[in-house]
Amino acid sequence: MVEVGSPELFSYPYVYMTGHGNVVFSPQEAQNLRTYLLSGGFLHIDDNYGLDQFIRLEMKKVFPELEFVEIPL
Numbered sequence: 001m002v003e004v005g006s007p008e009l010f011s012y013p014y015v016y017m018t019g020h021g022n023v024v025f026s027p028q029e030a031q032n033l034r035t036y037l038l039s040g041g042f043l044h045i046d047d048n049y050g051l052d053q054f055i056r057l058e059m060k061k062v063f064p065e066l067e068f069v070e071i072p073l
Helices: 005-011 027-040 054-060
Strands: 014-017 042-045
Touching: 005 027, 027 042, 027 054
Parallel strands: 014 042
Antiparallel strands: none
């Protein structure tokens, strides 16, 4: 397990995130995650137990200039 604000995050090319309900990123965590993703890291978020409504708000801290888009199958 690795914290989203940790420098250790950059040791993993693929990160899986799941949870139960509310997730809150501090400004430092959001910046660290942004840098990780822009550097080529991959974040897989599993909408488990109502995580979706919370993670969408927090990802706006990471990428305030972007919107989620649905990718058709």
